[in-house]
Every structure is written in structure tokens, then in C-alpha cells.
Amino acid sequence: MGLPRPLLRILLPALILVGWEVASLLVANPYILPTLESVAQVLFTPLTDILGSGSLVENALISIERVALGFLIAALVAVPLGILMGRSERVKTVFDSTIELFRPVPPLAWVPLALAWFKIGLASIVFIIFIGAFFPILLNTIDGVRGVKRTWVEAAATLGARERQVLFHVILPGAAPTIWTGLRVGFGIAWMCVVAAEMLPGTTSGLGYLILYAYNFGQMQVIIAGMVVIGLIGLSIDYFFKGVEAREFGWRELER
Amino acid sequence: MKLQIQGVNREFVTEQGEAVHALDDLSLEVQEREFICILGPSGCGKTTLLRIVAGLDRPTSGQVLIDGHLIDKPCPRLVMIFQEYSLFPWRTVRENIAFGLEIQGVSREHRKDAVDRYLTLVGLSDFGGQYPYELSGGMRQRVAVARALAIEPDVLLMDEPFGALDAQTRNVMQRELLRLREKTQKTILFVTHSVDEAVFLADRIVVLTRRPGKIREIVPVTHCPHPRDRTCREFVEIRRHVLDLISEGSTD
Amino acid sequence: MTFLRPLAALVCCAALLALAGCIASTPPTTAEVGVLYSKGTGPMPMLLATDQVDGYIAWQPFVEVAPLAGIGKVIAYSGDLPPAGRWKNHPCCVLAIRTDLAAQNPGAVNAVTAATILATDYLQANPDESAEIVADWLAGKGDFTYGNITVSSVAVLQRAFPTVKFVNEPTEPWKNGQVEFVHALRDLNTLTGSLQNASDTEIRGILFDTQPYTAARAMIYAGRITTPPKVTRKLGIGYLMSDHDAALFVAVKKWQYFNDTYGVALRPQDPSKTRPDLVDLIVNGQKVAEIALVPGDAGPQLMQLAATDAVQFAYVGNPPTIAAIDKGTPVKIVMALNLEGSGLVAAEDSPAKDWPTFVQWAKDRSASGKPLKIAAPGKGSIQDVMLRYALRDSGLSVKEV
Numbered sequence: 001m002g003l004p005r006p007l008l009r010i011l012l013p014a015l016i017l018v019g020w021e022v023a024s025l026l027v028a029n030p031y032i033l034p035t036l037e038s039v040a041q042v043l044f045t046p047l048t049d050i051l052g053s054g055s056l057v058e059n060a061l062i063s064i065e066r067v068a069l070g071f072l073i074a075a076l077v078a079v080p081l082g083i084l085m086g087r088s089e090r091v092k093t094v095f096d097s098t099i100e101l102f103r104p105v106p107p108l109a110w111v112p113l114a115l116a117w118f119k120i121g122l123a124s125i126v127f128i129i130f131i132g133a134f135f136p137i138l139l140n141t142i143d144g145v146r147g148v149k150r151t152w153v154e155a156a157a158t159l160g161a162r163e164r165q166v167l168f169h170v171i172l173p174g175a176a177p178t179i180w181t182g183l184r185v186g187f188g189i190a191w192m193c194v195v196a197a198e199m200l201p202g203t204t205s206g207l208g209y210l211i212l213y214a215y216n217f218g219q220m221q222v223i224i225a226g227m228v229v230i231g232l233i234g235l236s237i238d239y240f241f242k243g244v245e246a247r248e249f250g251w252r253e254l255e256r
Numbered sequence: 257m258k259l260q261i262q263g264v265n266r267e268f269v270t271e272q273g274e275a276v277h278a279l280d281d282l283s284l285e286v287q288e289r290e291f292i293c294i295l296g297p298s299g300c301g302k303t304t305l306l307r308i309v310a311g312l313d314r315p316t317s318g319q320v321l322i323d324g325h326l327i328d329k330p331c332p333r334l335v336m337i338f339q340e341y342s343l344f345p346w347r348t349v350r351e352n353i354a355f356g357l358e359i360q361g362v363s364r365e366h367r368k369d370a371v372d373r374y375l376t377l378v379g380l381s382d383f384g385g386q387y388p389y390e391l392s393g394g395m396r397q398r399v400a401v402a403r404a405l406a407i408e409p410d411v412l413l414m415d416e417p418f419g420a421l422d423a424q425t426r427n428v429m430q431r432e433l434l435r436l437r438e439k440t441q442k443t444i445l446f447v448t449h450s451v452d453e454a455v456f457l458a459d460r461i462v463v464l465t466r467r468p469g470k471i472r473e474i475v476p477v478t479h480c481p482h483p484r485d486r487t488c489r490e491f492v493e494i495r496r497h498v499l500d501l502i503s504e505g506s507t508d
Numbered sequence: 509m510t511f512l513r514p515l516a517a518l519v520c521c522a523a524l525l526a527l528a529g530c531i532a533s534t535p536p537t538t539a540e541v542g543v544l545y546s547k548g549t550g551p552m553p554m555l556l557a558t559d560q561v562d563g564y565i566a567w568q569p570f571v572e573v574a575p576l577a578g579i580g581k582v583i584a585y586s587g588d589l590p591p592a593g594r595w596k597n598h599p600c601c602v603l604a605i606r607t608d609l610a611a612q613n614p615g616a617v618n619a620v621t622a623a624t625i626l627a628t629d630y631l632q633a634n635p636d637e638s639a640e641i642v643a644d645w646l647a648g649k650g651d652f653t654y655g656n657i658t659v660s661s662v663a664v665l666q667r668a669f670p671t672v673k674f675v676n677e678p679t680e681p682w683k684n685g686q687v688e689f690v691h692a693l694r695d696l697n698t699l700t701g702s703l704q705n706a707s708d709t710e711i712r713g714i715l716f717d718t719q720p721y722t723a724a725r726a727m728i729y730a731g732r733i734t735t736p737p738k739v740t741r742k743l744g745i746g747y748l749m750s751d752h753d754a755a756l757f758v759a760v761k762k763w764q765y766f767n768d769t770y771g772v773a774l775r776p777q778d779p780s781k782t783r784p785d786l787v788d789l790i791v792n793g794q795k796v797a798e799i800a801l802v803p804g805d806a807g808p809q810l811m812q813l814a815a816t817d818a819v820q821f822a823y824v825g826n827p828p829t830i831a832a833i834d835k836g837t838p839v840k841i842v843m844a845l846n847l848e849g850s851g852l853v854a855a856e857d858s859p860a861k862d863w864p865t866f867v868q869w870a871k872d873r874s875a876s877g878k879p880l881k882i883a884a885p886g887k888g889s890i891q892d893v894m895l896r897y898a899l900r901d902s903g904l905s906v907k908e909v
Contacts, residue, residue, distance in 0.1 A: 032558050038653060052648025052782035120744070120802060120818055151338045154312055155400075159356040159407060160332030169359070173346045201813060202802045204785045216550025216749060216805075217646075218573075219653060251345045251387055 034221040042225035050222055053213050054205060060229055063194050063206040066122070070129025070197075071190045075183060078134050082141025082179075083171065092142070099138070107132040107189075108196045120202030128200075132193035133186035140182025144175030177249035184241035191234045257410045257443065259286035259309070263318035266304055278304045280468035281318070286411075291437060291444045293458035295451065297502055301469030302447045303415055309445060310336045310413050322410065332356065334411045335404040339419045342400040343388040349399050350375070350384040356407035374402040377439065378432070394425040401436065411443045418453070430456055434482055451502065455495045456484055463501045472501050539874040541899055542881045542909035543892070548749070548805040549885045553654055556580050556855055556883075562873075563854035563866075564883035565891040567600075567750045567825075569646075569668035571851035576664060577654035579856055584863045585671055586850035586891070589898040597673070599685045600890055601752040601845040604829045606820045607838045609743070610717060615736020619791050620745075620799075620821060621842055622724035622733055622772050627759035628676040628845065638758050639665040645757040646749055648782045665751060672751055672849030678718045682844055687711050689826055692897050693834075698888060701834040715833060717840035733772040739789075739797035744819035746802045746810040752846050753823040756801070760787055767793075774799070806886035808832075814839055825890040850891050852882075867902045874904075881909060 003011070017036065024033045046056040053059070085092040107128050118124040148171055156170045198208025207226050214222035266279040278301040286292055294302045307313040309320050311330040320327045322334065330336075335356075343352050350371050357367045375381050378398040388396055397417055404412055418426045430453065437444060448454055454461045461475040475498055480490050546552060549566040556564055557579040564570075564580075574580035587596045603624055610617045631638045640662050643649050647661035675682075690711050693699050702714055727733045747753045759766065760774050767773035771792045776784035789797040802819050804810040807828030813819045815837040822829070823845060833839060852866070860866035870880050884892040887908075896906045 029558065049648050049650070049782070051650050052644065052646065115818070116816065120800070120813075149341045151341045152344060154310075154330070155336060155338060155342055155344075156355070156359075157312065157330035158310055158332065158334065158336040158413070159359060159403070160330075161359045165359055169355070170344065173344070176346070201804055201809065202785075202800070202818075204783065204803070216548050217652060218550055218552075218554040220554065221653060249346075251389055 034224060038221035039224045039228070042221055043228060046229075050210060051213060051217060051219065053210050056207075056210070056225065056229055059205055059207050059210045060233060063198070063208065063230075064233065066125055066197070066206065067129055067187075067190050067194055069122075070126040070193075071133045071187050073126065074130045074133035074186060074190070075137055077130075078137035078182075078186075079141050079179060082138045082182075083145050083167070083175075085138075086142040086145025086175070087171070099135070103135045103139075107193045111196070111200060115200060120200070124200055125197040125203065125206075128197040129190045129193045133190040135186075136189060137179075137182040137186040140185070141175065141179050144178025144182070145171060147178060148174035177245065177252040180241070180245055180249060184238065184245070187237060187241065188234060191230070191237065194230065257288045258321075258323055259411060259443065260321045261285070261305075261309065261318075262321065264305070264308060264315040264320065265317040266301065266308065266313070267316045277468040279308075279315070280470045282469065282471060283318075284462060284471065284474075286443060286445065289441050289443055291446065291457060291459045293454035293461045294445065294447045294464065295449065295454045295461055295498065295502070296464030296469060296472075297466050298449065299467050300464040301467060302449075302464055305464075305469065306336070306413050306415050306445060306447050309411075310334055312336070332360075332407050333409050334413055335407065335409040336413045336415065337397070337400050337404055337417050339416045342417075343396055343403075345388050347387075348384065349380060349386050349388070349391070352388070352399055353403045353406050355403060360407070370406050374406050377405070377436065378402045392425070393421045394429055397421070397429060398432065401433070405436070405440060405442070409442070411445060414444065414446045416448055417446075419448075426453075431483070433457065438482075451495055451498050452486070455491060455498065456486065461498060463498060472504075475501075538905045539871040539903065540879045540907055541870050541874070541904050542879050542907050543895065544881050544883045544909050545887050545892070546883050546885060550749075552853075552883050552885075553577060553579055556853065557654070559855075560881070561883045562858065562880045563852060563860075565850065565852045565895045566883075566885060567748075567752055567850045567891065568672050569642075569664045569751055571671070571853055572664050572668045573652065573654065573659070574853040576659045576667070577652075577657045579654065580853040581856060581858075581861070583852045583854050583860055583866050585848065586852075586894055587848040588863065589852070589894055590863065591898075591901045594688070594897075595848075595894060597681070597685065597847045598894070599682055599689070599826050599844055600672075600847055600849050601748075601750075601823060602826050602829060602841045603843050603845060604814065604822045604824060604839045605717070605720065605842050606814060606817065607717070607840055609820045610720065610840070613736065613739050613797075614720070614723075615734060616739050616743075616789060616797050617842075618720050618723045618727065619733060619736055619772050619789060619796065620774075621720040622727055622770075623759045623766065623774055623789075624755050624843065624845075625676050625721070625724055625728065626766055626770055626772070627755040627762075628674050630758055630762065631674045631754055635669050636666060638754055639669045639751075641758050641761045642751045642754050644761070645783055646751075668751055671851065672754075673847040674754065675844050675847055676721075676755075678716065678721055678841075678843050682847075683712060683716065686715060686826060686830070686841070689893070690715075690830055692893055693827060693830060696893065696896060698831060699834045701836060703830065703834040715830065715841050717842060719842075721843045728770065733770065733791050735791045735794055736796055738795075743797055743799045743821070744802050744813070745799055745821040745823065746804050746813050746819035747823040748807070748810065748825075749803055752825075752849055755845055756823050760784055760801070763787075763790075807889050808886050811837060811839075827890045827893045828886075828888055831888050850894070852895070863898075863902075867904065870899075870904055879907070 021036045024035045027033050049055055085095055110128055110131050114124040114127045118127055152170050152174055153166055156166050195208035198206040199212055203209045207230055211223050211226040261282060261284040264279055264282045267277045269275050296302050308315050311327045353371045353374055354367045357370055375384055378401060380398055418429050446457060455477060459478050463472040465472045477494055484491055544561055549570040552564040552566050552570060553573050555561045571582060575582060589595050605617055643661040643665040649662055651658045651660050687708055690703055703711060747756050760776055763773040763775045767790060773790045774787040775790050777786040777788060778784060785801050787799050788795045789799055807825040810822050810824045811828050811832035814822050829841060854860045858869060860869045873880050884895055899906055
């Protein structure tokens with residue numbers, strides 16, 4: 001494969017598009033495989049209202065808002081808790097078994113409880129997204145804090161740093177790359193939870209809702225268009241995280 | 257400045273449940289501007305001793321006093337320089353050196369002046385903007401020394417600082433350290449297991465026994481003027497004497 | 509290689525079981541039809557078009573979608589299903605209200621009931637305009653694309669409207685129809701609570717509270733709706749994405765007209781929304797309550813919301829309501845919304861054209877070992893109950909798939 005990098009990147013997606021068009025013509029049943037054109041038509045009119053449920057752009061923004069909120073709350077809880085657990089073996093022991101108990105439970109399973117506790121509305125959606133983002137952020141933060149070399153902490157201490165200064169000037173910067181990875185993974189999962197979260201009754205907007213609504217009216221091309229948008233947004237945000245990682249945390253990889 | 261180590265005892269129990277007696281009733285007085293090397297076979301507790309002096313560890317009994325004040329936690333009058341991972345990898349050389357001053361709340365301008373001064377002192381003026389991962393081992397340790405000196409401590413505590421360097425760099429660094437010491441007139445406590453290094457650097461060599469670490473003997477080297485010639489008669493004699501002390505200690 | 513012998517034994521056992529499995533699948537003794545429960549009616553046209561089901565029974569407008577999109581044909585509308593005459597003018601959707609709200613805020617409940625009554629009357633008088641309103645609510649008056657065919661939602665709704673008989677009065681025949689439903693559900697062994705052994709009179713007492721309807725009618729007749737005291741908490745109305753709930757859509761979209769003409773309206777807080785989710789109950793110019801409009805997938809889910817007090821009003825089918833009341837959900841049926849309005853659809857290429865030929869088709873397919881698969885929305889929904897009853901009446905047994 002002597003092709004230049006950018007070409008390699010779009011090779012597979014291009015092949016998929018071609019394969020799709022061919023397959024849809026062969027299968028000739030638009031219910032199984034909607035044509036590329038029908039999906040493209042939805043994608044290239046992102047500002048047009050779909051089935052009275054708002055446009056692709058409108059719903060995308062709403063979903064992003066919700067995910068951002070759930071993610072932020074998860075980060076605000078998980079990072080400090082992770083630092084506490086990473087620093088103190090005792091604290092970790094207290095929380096460990098509870099966390100390991102809840103971690104494998106998929107966010108979707110929390111839906112009925114979310115509805116019962118938070119009623120219909122933004123809070124229940126944000127809760128589901130919170131659950132999705134919380135654990136990766138927490139676990140990575142603990143990891144990152146534990147990965148901070150003891151000598152860094154001790155060097156700082158003998159240089160006169162007090163407890164709080166060690167936290168902000170050594171622990172946090174030292175753990176930052178791993179915490180950032182946790183945030184990246186956490187956001188990815190939170191974004192995946194969008195569809196699940198927006199399945200809650202009473203939700204009347206968002207990409208997940210749009211997809212479900214389209215499903216209820218059998219509009220396959222809207223469903224696929226929605227999936228594409230979800231994928232693209234997820235990809236862009238991941239790129240952002242990776243970009244910051246490369247710029248700020250390069251030292252991590254290159255450390256001896 | 258007077259540093260007094262009085263009857264320090266250190267016992268602890270390992271994770272496996274073993275009782276370890278690391279240091280046994282150790283007493284030592286360090287004079288101002290002295291260069292003391294602490295030497296001994298592996299596991300004799302020399303690092304433990306250094307950490308207790310730094311305030312990073314507490315003695316089971318006994319105490320360490322600096323000018324009469326008890327050392328029970330780290331204090332910037334006694335700065336520690338480690339063998340590895342001493343620098344903060346997310347900070348540039350300048351930012352590393354500035355660390356202690358930043359902590360103290362020194363203004364940006366004053367910090368800059370101090371950093372410039374110490375960068376020049378250790379001969380790394382051109383490398384201020386580099387990150388630790390871009391530097392060689394020897395250069396990193398020089399930055400570590402600069403960082404320690406920047407807060408103008410009373411004592412430098414060095415835990416085998418050149419142990420991870422290759423032989424040539426090691427020699428260079430030893431001469432560098434002596435030059436810096438000449439310039440800054442600091443008191444230095446230097447832990448090593450290299451007899452050669454100890455004889456080359458120290459004013460006095462404190463030789464410890466095997467665990468539990470006690471003082472076997474304190475060997476003065478002051479009558480050998482710097483720069484010391486490794487081939488000269490006194491050097492060779494002192495080295496042989498110290499070596500004997502150590503091998504005796506190992507077979508006890 | 510000591511594991512070879514037990515391994516061989518294992519393989520032989522597996523082979524024998526597989527063989528036994530093949531032999532054991534003889535055709536069932538009575539002709540059988542499989543019922544597949546899809547969540548709501550939306551996926552049904554797609555399931556039919558991709559041959560995953562042989563037909564479906566749904567509420568409007570999804571019945572009309574099939575012939576319009578060329579994927580299926582209507583076998584029978586719900587009123588025509590056997591037993592003959594049983595389902596004619598069968599009650600379909602109703603307005604159910606939580607009893608605690610009716611007790612605490614009767615004035616507000618009467619006002620909402622009045623709004624619903626007025627909307628239904630309007631529906632009956634203006635079917636074409638109303639069909640458009642429903643198309644707007646459900647699909648923003650946009651187009652539906654089914655494969656290569658694009659149909660306008662307005663066209664679909666206008667075709668469906670005549671089959672949905674909009675009424676509101678809880679008449680005697682209507683009440684009898686409801687009691688009939690209770691009997692049907694009993695036969696199907698789905699009632700285990702208060703309605704299981706109740707007499708017909710008791711059933712009426714348990715199911716109905718037509719006080720709000722009577723009070724509302726009186727106010728409308730007198731030309732004045734009494735302004736009720738404000739309701740402090742936020743209320744909720746649950747509804748389905750179907751033209752059966754057209755009364756709600758018309759009440760909200762034409763709020764200005766109802767406000768000016770009668771002094772009671774459900775005013776959307778954001779009128780620019782195609783599908784408002786928050787309305788204010790306005791009586792004589794005063795805001796009395798804030799109400800959330802909550803769409804549900806199917807009746808049973810709506811009743812769940814009512815049971816947890818997430819909604820206090822439900823525009824919903826009667827079997828899910830009956831089942832919920834039976835289990836103890838504190839709601840009562842206040843008035844009717846519509847009669848009939850559902851239909852059975854079969855694949856375009858099936859030999860069935862009406863119910864008798866459909867039954868024959870079912871029997872033939874069952875005999876050949878490939879029983880029919882019919883999709884129904886949600887277990888316990890009105891369509892599900894009618895289908896199963898009709899199939900049983902025609903000598904077919906039903907299996908859930």
C-alpha cells in the first residue's frame with residue numbers, strides 16, 4: 001500500500017459507499033437497504049424539518065447539549081472522587097466493592113429507575129448519560145493518580161510544597177494525561193448513551209428521539225442519516241480530545 | 257547551621273510480616289559546609305537514614321535536629337535530590353527550576369532572575385525551554401541540582417544521584433558537583449555505594465555496617481586537596497581502608 | 509488422547525438430539541397463527557415489506573399506509589372482525605383520568621373534559637381540516653417515504669379519517685361495549701384483579717366516572733365554562749401517535765378558536781412547535797394549569813405513566829385502561845374519543861382478500877408447517893385483543909412469537 005496517508009484514511013469509507021449503492025440496487029428492497037440517494041437527501045438538507053420533529057442540526061445541538069451536561073457532572077464527581085481514591089488506600093477500600101458492583105450495569109438498565117427518581121424530563125436523560133461517563137473517568141483518574149511517581153511528590157515536598165500544593169502542582173499535572181484519556185473514553189460512552197437516554201418517554205427532541213420517531217413511522221433513510229450524524233459528531237469530538245492529548249501530554253509518551 | 261542526628265533507630269515490619277531493623281542507634285553531627293558521604297553495603301539503611309533526615313520518614317526512636325528544631329516532616333531547608341524521575345516531566349527546564357520559588361509565591365520577575373542565574377551556574381543556559389525527556393541523564397540531574405539550589409537550602413541531600421549515569425558522565429558530574437559546591441558553599445549529605453565516588457567527593461565518609469546499620473567508622477578525607485588525583489598515594493590508601501571496612505562489614 | 513472417547517459420545521448425543529428435533533416438529537393439531545408484538549405500529553409497514561411478518565393489525569393511519577405504499581392490502585377494518593357484529597362500533601380510545609386529581613381539582617378536570625368534547629365536535633364537523641392538523645402533528649405535514657414510494661402524510665390521514673369514528677358521549681350502548689371488552693379480556697385470562705369476578709353493574713362502577721362529562725356538557729350548553737381554582741402542580745396528558753387522539757391535536761392547534769368561542773383552551777406555550785409538549789389550560793382568559801403533553805409508544809406504557817402519576821390524563825385505548833384499572837391503577841374512564849379505527853392488513857401477494865379467505869390462508873400455512881406471523885402493537889392493546897378473539901372465534905389458536 002504505497003498510497004499517501006489521507007488517501008488511505010478515506011479508502012474504506014469510499015468503498016463502503018460504493019458497495020452500499022451496488023448492494024441497494026441488487027437487493028432492490030428499500031426497506032432492507034435504503035438507497036444512498038435517499039439517505040444523502042436527508043443529510044444534505046440538515047436544516048429541514050423532519051416529520052415535524054425538527055431538523056438534523058437542531059436535534060444534533062440538543063443532543064450535544066444534553067451529553068455535555070451529563071458528561072460535565074460525571075467529570076465533576078468522578079475526578080475528585082478518583083483523586084481521593086487514588087491517594088488514599090483506605091478511601092479506595094471503602095468505595096471499591098460498591099463501584100465494582102455497579103460498573104458492569106449498562107446505562108440502559110438504569111432507565112426505569114431514572115424515570116421513577118427523576119420523572120420525565122431533562123434530569124432523567126442527564127442521569128443516564130452521567131452513568132455512562134462516570135466509570136471510565138473515575139477508573140482512569142484513580143489510575144492516573146496512582147501512576148504519579150513517588151519521587152515527584154517527595155521532591156516537591158522537600159522543595160517546600162504543602163499538601164494542597166502537592167495536589168495542584170504535582171498530582172494533577174502528573175495524572176492529567178491518564179485523566180484526559182478517561183475523559184475521552186467517558187465522553188465516547190456518554191455519546192453512545194444518547195440514543196438510549198432519548199428513548200425515555202416524554203423526550204421530544206434530540207438525535208436519539210429523531211431516530212426513534214423515524215422508526216415509528218418506518219422512515220429508514222432518516223434512521224441511517226441520524227446514525228451517520230451521530231457517528232460523525234462522535235468522531236470529531238474524539239479527534240479534539242486526541243489533539244489536545246498530542247499537544248499537551250506529549251511528555252507522557254516520551255518519558256523514559 | 258548545625259545538623260544533629262541523635263540516636264536514630266528505625267524498625268519496621270514489611271508487607272510480608274518480616275520485622276526489619278534498618279538503623280541502630282545512629283548518631284552524627286554535620287558541620288556547616290561539610291560534604292559527608294554515607295557509604296555502606298546494600299541494604300545497610302543509608303537511604304533510610306537520608307530519608308529520615310529529609311523528613312520523608314520518621315525514626316522509631318531518636319531524632320534529627322537542625323539548629324535545634326526537630327525535623328519531623330519535609331522542610332525546604334533540606335532539599336532531596338533523587339536518582340531517577342527527579343524532574344517534573346510536564347514542566348520545562350526553566351519551570352522545573354522555578355518550582356520551589358513558585359511554591360513560595362515569589363514574583364515572576366524575581367523567579368526569572370533566579371532561574372537565569374542557576375541555569376548559568378549549572379551550564380545549561382541554552383536549554384531553558386527544553387523538556388526533561390529531551391535531555392540526557394547527566395543534564396537532567398544538573399537541572400535537579402539547579403532546582404534544589406534555587407530555593408537556597410541549608411543542606412543538599414543526595415540519594416545516589418549519579419547511580420543511573422554511565423561512567424564518563426558520572427565523572428563529569430562529580431567534578432561539576434564539586435565546582436558547584438565550591439561556588440555555593442552548601443552542606444551536602446551524599447549517599448552512595450561507590451567507594452571511589454565517596455573518596456573522590458567527601459570531606460568525611462561515614463561507613464555503615466550491614467543491617468542493622470550502625471556507624472562502623474567515620475573516615476576523614478580532608479587532607480586530600482581538591483581536585484583529587486585518583487592515582488595519588490593518599491587517595492589509594494584511603495580507598496583501600498574504606499574497602500576493607502566494607503568487606504569486613506559484609507562478612508560479619 | 510483420552511478425551512476422544514467422551515468427545516465422540518458427546519457428538520453422537522448432539523446428533524441424536526438434532527435428529528429428534530427434526531422429527532418432533534410436526535404441524536400443530538389446531539391451525540395456528542403467530543402473533544408478534546412490535547413496539548407500537550411504526551415498524552409494521554417495514555416488517556411487512558421485508559417479509560418478516562405476513563400481515564399486521566394496527567390503528568390508523570398505519571392501516572392506510574399499506575395500500576398507499578403498495579406493500580399490502582386491507583383485509584378487514586376492526587368493526588368487521590368476527591364474531592359477526594360483535595365489534596361493530598366497538599369503543600376504541602377513551603379519556604381516562606386519575607381519580608385523585610378528579611377529587612382534588614374537579615373544576616380543572618371538567619375544563620379539560622370540556623376542551624376535549626369541543627374538539628371532538630369540531631372533528632366531526634370539519635374532517636378534512638382536522639385530518640390536516642393531525643398530519644401536521646404527527647409528521648409536520650411532511651412526506652412518508654416507503655421504499656420508492658413517497659406519500660404525503662396529509663393524503664394518508666385524509667384517507668384514514670372516515671374509518672375512525674369520532675364521538676364523545678359515554679352512551680349506554682358505548683358502556684355496554686366496554687363491558688363486552690371486559691368479558692373478552694376475562695376469556696383471554698388477562699384479568700386477575702378487581703374486574704375478574706365483578707358483576708356487570710360492579711364493572712360499570714369500577715370503570716366509569718362520567719361526572720366530568722356531564723358537568724362539562726352542562727357548562728357548554730349554558731354557554732359558560734366555570735373558571736376553576738388554579739392547580740399548583742404541573743400536570744401531564746399522555747397520548748398516542750395516532751389519529752385516534754385527534755381531539756387533543758385539534759384542541760391544541762385550534763386553541764385560539766376554542767378560546768375565543770367558548771372560553772376554554774389548551775394553549776401551547778410555544779406555538780411555533782409542530783408538536784407542542786407544554787400547554788397551558790386557559791379558562792376565560794386565566795391560566796389555570798400547566799400541562800405537559802407526553803407521547804407514548806402504546807397504551808400499556810401510557811397506563812404505566814398514569815400509575816406512577818407521571819401523567820394524570822390519558823388519551824388511550826380501552827383494553828390497556830381496563831387492564832390497568834383491574835390491577836389497581838387509580839384511574840376512571842370519563843368519556844369516549846372514538847369508535848373502531850383499526851384494521852387488519854395482509855401482504856400484497858397473499859391469497860387473502862377478506863376475513864374468510866384470510867382464515868383459509870392461515871389454516872393452509874399452518875398445515876404446511878409455516879404458520880402465519882401477524883404483528884400487533886403491544887400485548888393487551890385493543891388490536892391485540894380483537895385479533896386474538898377473532899382468530900379464536902374462527903377456530904385458530906394463537907401463539908406468541
